[in-house]
Amino acid sequence: MFEPASIGYSGSARLRPVEALPWVLAVLVYFFAPNYLALGAYVVIIILFALSLDLILGYGGIVTLGHSAYFGFGAYAAGVFAVRVTGDPLLGLAVAAVAAGLLGLATGAVILRTHGLALLMLTLAITSIVFEVANKWTDVTGGADGLHSVPIQPILGLFRFDMFGKTAFLYCLIVLAAGWWLVRTIVHSPFGVSLAGTRENDVRMHAIGAPVYRRRLQAYTISAMLAGIAGGLLTQTTQFVGLSVLGFERSGELLVMLVLGGVRRIYGAFVGPLVFIVAQDYLAKQSPEYWTLGIGVLLIFIVMFARGGLLGLLDRARAKLKGPGR
């Protein structure tokens, strides 16, 4: 039986009308909910971050607990570059992408030689090392205080970052759209299909002569670049970078968001962070204990009963409605 390259609304290479929904929603937020633009920009950034994880976790089958290393590295690279060299946002973003991509290439070359627990541990070790470096190298990173009031110039010298976060929101949205297009194209390309092959059965991929290791490393590097761009965006829009961009908690939370939305569906990476962050914004302030408890119970519930996440549940409900004769 033929497995589609992707599940759900991103199931075919051709765009469907329903895939315009997130962008329409974003534009609606921009015009009708100006108070939520700061939160919105954050959601958009995390969506990009989740999308980068979906590429290696969902499509490549690489279970990692250390993806925050690239997010944080990009965030710090953008911050340090802006403080020391220039506050040009696009240049800063490029620096973040290259820095995180290089780190992804170097670390990926090492960790992708292993499997299972060793791989999991190496990803954890890498994110812990990056965290320690950021924490202790205070001259450059600001240590526990982080970098404050990171300078940022107008985009292309034209669009100034305003205090309402309008420019920031649109800026993040455009970058996300580019990232989304890239991931969506990759997934449906021959490259993406052979990446899925390495997930499904790497022995067979070896047997047909596919370069398994190289495929995974390429995907890992691209994913790290995207994560770095997301991190750079966070630094630029908040004009601050601190240790919270790194570490195991950040990776774990991202994993939760992606799984909540649904793995290997592209739009799971949209739904998960949106639901998670909005819910967090409302609930976590009132009772952080019950918020943590709720997340834990939700995770266990998803693993036990709803492996496809929210979008998986939606698919199942739609299939039920259509009846068994499909």
Added chain:
Amino acid sequence: MEAFLASLVSIAFHGLAYGMILYAISVGLSVTMGLMGFVNLAHGVFAMAGGYLMITAMTKLGMAWLPALVLACIVVALGSMVLERLLYSRLYTAGELEQVLFTIGLIFVAVAVARLAYGPLPLAAPLPEFMKGQTELLGRSFPSYRVVVIVSSAVLIAVLWIGLERTRWGAMVRAAVDNRAMAQSVGINTVRLFTFTFALGSGLAALGGALGADLIAMTPTYPFEQLVYFLIVVSIGGLGTLRGPFLGALLIGIGDTACKYWVPQFGAFFVYAATMAILLYRPQGLLGKKT
């Protein structure tokens, strides 16, 4: 020179105490991971539960230190048995991702429950009088608490190793780790065996958590903060072995203590770097079998 020697002895001593605690907590993780291939990130939850239960038993029920410790271990072991039957056992055949997610979920729940029950601040374990002073040994004085930790862990390890090497149960566990299908086919009830082994491992973790409550303070985020260390111990030592995690725990315990003593500005950097180096050199761990 004399000062350097004194610092060496001090590092070895404190590192040994820390390593022993790490071993007591991690050994159960090594066996359960080796036995069922289950990636149990929530192992630290049992250690935390042990520590908190002991503190509760001592402060609320007025129990003495030793009975409180034993009670905490038994309660945690029984509780973990229920968890294993109800939840863990459903995921033995599931993928790595599901296991990771499930156990992270379990950690979240445990963190929330601990925070609700004990508040967000670190809680110190009340020590009995005889552990508070110093013990004279070979012309040097050492903190009694750590001496107790080392001695009792050593006894525990001896019992555990003899149990696994010399008893029928131990032979069954070793057989199941080596080849589960074959063990099953010669009539070993691996399901029941695993439930008991899981309970034992969790009980040991509780013991380590409670015994080390003064070394690694009890906070609600304990399972998250210490997780990396437990995993490092198991993965560099080698899965499914008893000696591997012991070696790993000693390496990490002494190495971490030495680094924090000599080069505190680098923090835990060396531990992670060493972990990476070891795992690259031997992905299956120092004493692990090639798979």
